[in-house]
Amino acid sequence: xxxxxxxxxxxxxxxxxxxxxxxxxxxxxxxxxxxxxxxxxxxxxxxxxxxxxxxxxxxxxxxxxxxxxxxxxxxxxxxxxxxxxxxxxxxxxxxxxxxxxxxxxxxxxxxxxxxxxxxxxxxxxxxxxxxxxxxxxxxxxxxxxxxxxxxxxxx
Amino acid sequence: xxxxxxxxxxxxxxxxxxxxxxxxxxxxxxxxxxxxxxxxxxxxxxxxxxxxxxxxxxxxxxxxxxxxxxxxxxxxxxxxxxxxxxxxxxxxxxxxxxxxxxxxxxxxxxxxxxxxxxxxxx
Amino acid sequence: xxxxxxxxxxxxxxxxxxxxxxxxxxxxxxxxxxxxxxxxxxxxxxxxxxxxxxxxxxxxxxxxxxxxxxxxxxxxxxxxxxxxxxxxxxxxxxxxxxxxxxxxxxxxxxxxxxxxxxxxxxxxxxxxxxxxxxxxxxxxxxxxxxxxxxxxxxxxxxxxxxxxxxxxxxxxxxxxxxxxxxxxxxxxxxxxxxxxxxxxxxxxxxxxxxxxxxxxxxxxxxxxxxxxxxxxxxxxxxxxxxxxxxxxxxxxxxxxxxxxxxxxxxxxxxxxxxxxxxxxxxxxxxxxxxxxxxxxxxxxxxxxxxxxxxxxxxxxxxxxxxxxxxxxxxxxxxxxxxxxxxxxxxxxxxxxxxxxxxxxxxxxxxxxxxxxxxxxxxxxxxxxxxxxxxxxxxxxxxxxxxxxxxxxxxxxxxxxxxxxxxxxxxxxxxxxxxxxxxxxxxxxxxxxxxxxxxxxxxxxxxxxxxxxxxxxxxxxxxxxxxxxxxxxxxxxxxxxxxxxxxxxxxxxxxxxxxxxxxxxxxxxxxxxxxxxxxxxxxxxxxxxxxxxxxxxxxxxxxxxxxxxxxxxxxxxxxxxxxxxxxxxxxxxxxxxxxxxxxxxxxxxxxxxxxxxxxxxxxxxxxxxxxxxxxxxxxxxxxxxxxxxxxxxxxxxxxxxxxxxxxxxxxxxxxxxxxxxxxxxxxxxxxxxxxxxxxxxxxxxxxxxxxxxxxx
Numbered sequence: 005x006x007x008x009x010x011x012x013x014x015x016x017x018x019x020x021x022x023x024x025x026x027x028x029x030x031x032x033x034x035x036x037x038x039x040x041x042x043x044x045x046x047x048x049x050x051x052x053x054x055x056x057x058x059x060x061x062x063x064x065x066x067x068x069x070x071x072x073x074x075x076x077x078x079x080x081x082x083x084x085x086x087x088x089x090x091x092x093x094x095x096x097x098x099x100x101x102x103x104x105x106x107x108x109x110x111x112x113x114x115x116x117x118x119x120x121x122x123x124x125x126x127x128x129x130x131x132x133x134x135x136x137x138x139x140x141x142x143x144x145x146x147x148x149x150x151x152x153x154x155x156x157x158x159x
Numbered sequence: 160x161x162x163x164x165x166x167x168x169x170x171x172x173x174x175x176x177x178x179x180x181x182x183x184x185x186x187x188x189x190x191x192x193x194x195x196x197x198x199x200x201x202x203x204x205x206x207x208x209x210x211x212x213x214x215x216x217x218x219x220x221x222x223x224x225x226x227x228x229x230x231x232x233x234x235x236x237x238x239x240x241x242x243x244x245x246x247x248x249x250x251x252x253x254x255x256x257x258x259x260x261x262x263x264x265x266x267x268x269x270x271x272x273x274x275x276x277x278x279x280x281x
Numbered sequence: 282x283x284x285x286x287x288x289x290x291x292x293x294x295x296x297x298x299x300x301x302x303x304x305x306x307x308x309x310x311x312x313x314x315x316x317x318x319x320x321x322x323x324x325x326x327x328x329x330x331x332x333x334x335x336x337x338x339x340x341x342x343x344x345x346x347x348x349x350x351x352x353x354x355x356x357x358x359x360x361x362x363x364x365x366x367x368x369x370x371x372x373x374x375x376x377x378x379x380x381x382x383x384x385x386x387x388x389x390x391x392x393x394x395x396x397x398x399x400x401x402x403x404x405x406x407x408x409x410x411x412x413x414x415x416x417x418x419x420x421x422x423x424x425x426x427x428x429x430x431x432x433x434x435x436x437x438x439x440x441x442x443x444x445x446x447x448x449x450x451x452x453x454x455x456x457x458x459x460x461x462x463x464x465x466x467x468x469x470x471x472x473x474x475x476x477x478x479x480x481x482x483x484x485x486x487x488x489x490x491x492x493x494x495x496x497x498x499x500x501x502x503x504x505x506x507x508x509x510x511x512x513x514x515x516x517x518x519x520x521x522x523x524x525x526x527x528x529x530x531x532x533x534x535x536x537x538x539x540x541x542x543x544x545x546x547x548x549x550x551x552x553x554x555x556x557x558x559x560x561x562x563x564x565x566x567x568x569x570x571x572x573x574x575x576x577x578x579x580x581x582x583x584x585x586x587x588x589x590x591x592x593x594x595x596x597x598x599x600x601x602x603x604x605x606x607x608x609x610x611x612x613x614x615x616x617x618x619x620x621x622x623x624x625x626x627x628x629x630x631x632x633x634x635x636x637x638x639x640x641x642x643x644x645x646x647x648x649x650x651x652x653x654x655x656x657x658x659x660x661x662x663x664x665x666x667x668x669x670x671x672x673x674x675x676x677x678x679x680x681x682x683x684x685x686x687x688x689x690x691x692x693x694x695x696x697x698x699x700x701x702x703x704x705x706x707x708x709x710x711x712x713x714x715x716x717x718x719x720x721x722x723x724x725x726x727x728x729x730x731x732x733x734x735x736x737x738x739x740x741x742x743x744x745x746x747x748x749x750x751x752x753x754x755x756x757x758x759x760x761x762x763x764x765x766x767x768x769x770x771x772x773x774x775x776x777x778x779x780x781x782x783x784x785x786x787x788x789x790x791x792x793x794x795x796x797x798x799x800x801x802x803x804x805x806x807x808x809x810x811x812x813x814x815x816x817x818x819x820x821x822x823x824x825x826x827x828x829x830x831x832x833x834x835x836x837x838x839x840x841x842x843x844x845x846x847x848x849x850x851x852x853x854x855x856x857x858x859x860x861x862x863x864x865x866x867x868x869x870x871x872x873x874x875x876x877x878x879x880x881x882x883x884x885x886x887x888x889x890x891x892x893x894x895x896x897x898x899x900x901x902x903x904x905x906x907x908x909x910x911x912x913x914x915x916x917x918x919x920x921x922x923x924x925x926x927x928x929x930x931x932x933x934x935x936x937x938x939x940x941x942x943x944x945x946x947x948x949x950x951x952x953x954x955x956x957x958x959x960x961x962x963x964x965x966x967x968x969x970x971x972x973x974x975x976x977x978x979x980x981x982x983x984x985x986x987x988x989x990x991x992x
Contacts, residue, residue: 046966047856049902049952058949058968060960063613067949096948169325172292172333179288208460214328216318228458237460243332254522259460265335277469278460 017116019109019135021142022089024102025077028142030109030135035147037090037097039105042083056101061090068099074150076126093147100150109142111135116144162279163187165206167197167223168241169215173264177210177241184272194218194226202232208279210262213242213249221256228257237278241266292333293386299326300379301667307375308670311368324353330378339385341396342378348400349374352407361407370403376671446506446513449527451481451499456523463500469516470502477503499525601697604657608844611647611654612941615845618647619938619962648939655842659694662740662749665703666691669738672708676715683722683732684715689739695747696842699819703749703837706812710751710835711736713809718755718833728830730754746863747841752834758827760784767793785825786925789813817973819843820861820956822921844942848959848969850935851917854899858931859940859959859969864919866926868934871916886928888918897930901975902954919972927972942969 019030020039045057045068054073058065068088072080080086080103088099116133130149135142164186166177174190181188189204191197193215209227213220224238237259242249245263253261259278262271306323309315331346352371355361377391377399384391448470452463470476481499485491504513510528517526622640666688677684695703719725719734726732737752760781767773767787779787787793788809809823816823821839840846840863848859849868875887876895886895897913899905905912913930920926940959943966945952956971 044965046958046968047902047904048949048968049904049954051952058945058958058966060964060966063609063616063943063960065943065945065948065958065960065966098948170329170332171295172288172336173329175291176288176336214325216322216325235457235460237462243328243335254459257455257459264332277465278462279465 015112015114016110017113019111019142019144020089020105021107021109021137022087022102022105025072025075025080027077028106028140029071029102029145030142031089031091031100031145031147033108035091035093037092040088040090042086042088042101059088059099061097061099064097066090066097066099068101069150070101071150072102075130076124091147093151096151098151107137109135109137111137119143161185161187162207162275163189163204164275164279165189165191165197165200165204165209167191167194167209167211167215167220169193169212173212180268180271181275184268184275186275194220194223197223198226198230201227201230205233206236208275209236209238210241210275211238213240213244213253221252224253224256224258239274239278241271289337292337293382296330296333296382297664299330300375300382301664302326303375303378304372304670305667307368307372310363311365311372320353320357324350324357327353327378330382334385341390341393342381342385345378345381345396345400348404349378352403355407367403367406370406372674374399374403376674379671444506446504446510447529448502448504448513449481449499449525449529450502450517451484451525452496452520453523453525454494454496456520457496459520459523461520461523463498466516466520467500467502470504470513475505479503599657604654607654608658611651612844612943614647615651615939615941616960616962616964618643620964621962623962651845651939655696655844656694658697658842658844660697660700661692661694662700662703663691665700665707666738666740668704669707669711672711673715673736676712677719677734680716680719681721682715682719682734684719684734684736686711687735687737689737690741693740693742693747695740695839696844698843699747699839702815702819703839706815706837707738707749707751709809709812711738714751714753714755714833714835718753718757720756742841743838747837747839749837749839750834752832754832757829757831757833758785758788758825759829763787785827788825789823817971820846822973845939846942846969847937848940849917849937850940850961850967851915851931852933852935853897853931854902854904854912856899856902856904857935857961857965857967858898859967860917860919860929860972861956861969862937864972866918866920868915868917870914871928886916888928891926893918893926893928895928895930896975898970898975899930899932921973927975929972929975940967940969 018033020033020036021028021030023029040061043059045059047057048055048067051057054070056068056070058067060066070080072078080101086101086103087105088101089105090097090099092098116135118133119128119131120134121128127143130146132144132146135144162185164181166174166181166188167190168174168177169192174192178188178190189200189206191200194211195217197209197211198218209223211220211223218226220240220242224240227236227238228234238257239260239262240253240258241262241264243264250261260274262274303323303326306315306319306326309319310323327346327350331343331350334342334346352361352374356363356367356371361367377396381391381396450463450466452461456463467478471478479501481501482497484497484499486497491497506513514526514528517524622644625636625640669688670686673684673686714736715734719736720728720730722732725734735754737754738750739752740747740749742748764773764779764784764787767784767790768775770793772787772790772793773779789812790810793808793810813823816837816839819839820843821837824836824838825833826836827833840861847862849862849865850857850859852858869888871886871888876884877887877892878884884895885892895916897905897908899913900907908930912932915931915934917929917931917934918926919929940961942957943959945955945958952968954971954975956969956974958966958968961967
């Protein structure tokens, strides 16, 4: 999915844009392993609410995080039109449940603006900044923050 | 055609080290774990040179040299002894058994290769 | 250099093997069970470690191994007798050598003073043998090739100005027998400088008496060179003694190097330096000598007959990653075979005998492949057991007790990963046996027991599982004391009625320790509870049995593999889950009368007079709050590690099949009550329950310590 221009121009970042709970987000394409349709996960006992369960991804057991719940947004409709963005986060493979993938963006580093102060603390901690594209505000997620920080100390 | 060397050592580490060093130097390398193993492989391998350790189980280096020299298969192949031993008495014994030369471990890669080139025909 | 790193890895792997051979050999000598070659094998082990260590410039290791080897050489030659004290010191040195190697492996080193103490203690017992080094003291030199090309050429005096050197060279018949090729020597001479070669065939006999085994030819080589005589003669160092050799040169600038006045060949290749070339050449016995000395040295073996009797079965070494990859692929195969079966069974045409038979064969084949792959991963427990001898030596010494380890079933094969992860629990169990199980020698004497205690370690395959036992002939468990301690620590109520088995099981409770004084060994903060959880992590169970005055037996039961298990697939709260068949005692549909409530929410099931805790799987896992009609009507009775059993309520049982074990740790974390996950025939994930953990999981708060959940 990388465009030829990517490697030659280190200033340009490619971002996968998607939509969930009515908001636009994006993550760095380098952390995206694949995008796949929804399949019913097996529930995990005693898991936090944003952990939907686990699915089989070519033989590996991968947990699915409901991104809307993780960010404290309105719950999204439970439908098989939802998609899973499989991302590599700190040596783990994790699926992010979102409503739809919308775009692949090429953005110069200068195109990423700091997160406005208005955002709530929970949301702001998980954002690296925002990108404005075609009058849409797209939130750049800090995927490392999606996993709890305590996890790193414990691991 | 590259020289074919039968390297005999009971130590896996040494065998691997010899395999790597000698292969890199462009030799064909066949490995044996002890004298018996070497003798069994000898007819198939038909080496241009044998490089052998002295202290080995089942059949040691002296036994191997002796058996090769008295045997029917490649009795005149050059045999270099490669060992940590350096006692003059052992060297003399190896020489009288019919060893062609003596190299002391740990060996220097270049010297090993040039010594082999000196005693084996290309 | 990547290659060098790999070689070092190989060295350490090999060193481990050599260390076990060393220790095993020393133990055999100690117990008088050695064979003819044992002392040699022990010597060779240290010798090979020295050789490898030298190649990697591990100086401390080389030095230690060399002095160790010197003592072993004395033992080998009969100058030293294998007395108890010497063997003790040898074993100690062997243990220390193992420590040094393991330190080197980590890139560090052991305390050099300690190294010295250990080896000096050994040398003291060997009559100061090693203290005064022999003339052949091992000197570590990375560049130690004999012969001119190994020498620092800068150190060889050069004679400036070209001069004429004439070399007359006539090989003996023995030279050819020793693998020398005159052509190569001539080539080397020509390599020095400009050379003229003339052939001397004056000795050639008449064709009729020509003997192809003899040497008749000679050469005279005339060189124009700046090199010294020594340089020129260096070409002949290997063949030295197998030829007539004379060198006549124009005046050399170095008077010390006058030809023939002293050895001109480079440092003794074979010949003692005092022999002059002519003297050697006149030695008529030269040709006959090799046979005599060699056959005296080694019983000239006939290669073929000897080979036939000693050939080991051929083996190959395979990178473990390749085998793991095979295991992974096999897992996929098992899953897809299940998928295929499911798809065919649901298709309209199902019922054909041919298809059914093929599916069945596919199932059998995949099971056979699986068993074969598992056999590749399987290794004998012997190396693991061998390591325990050292534990017994050290633990008994520290505890001031006398003990010996007896092993049984060392050839039993277990999955490599299981073996690796057994070392710690086994070490702890054995220390525990010596610390708490065995009595001191004096006490044993009073009791009429042999003063030396015995710890028996055994392994066996039993009904699809591996059973490992650690048995001591000590005092057995003092149940009154165990109970008293458990009460004092608030682990059980003072009024609780406990069966002997239940009291024994108290030892596995976290925080339990029977040692009234914390000993240096077992007081390391690990109790039997840690052993139990480590074994549980391998899908195994620990049991304990004890007879007062006769000893205690700890039994570990483990699955054969960590990759696949036979599972019962069932439903609970709309989820598909798997229970390991090995834990299941029975399945039943209980009547209401069998169920009794205890307190508000706990209930028990009366199974033929035995009251078992009754747990709904769906509730315990937090999937539902209560049961609706029709749910939880089937009960699976499973055993727990401590010989107890629990009754699990489930909604329905699907089938029993092989499932591939998929870890949850890599991408998520550990979950109480869940052992792992698997992938079913339809591609969905099902969790594999750990029944021993399930009861505890039910009472946990909603957010346990799992990595993703920890906030």
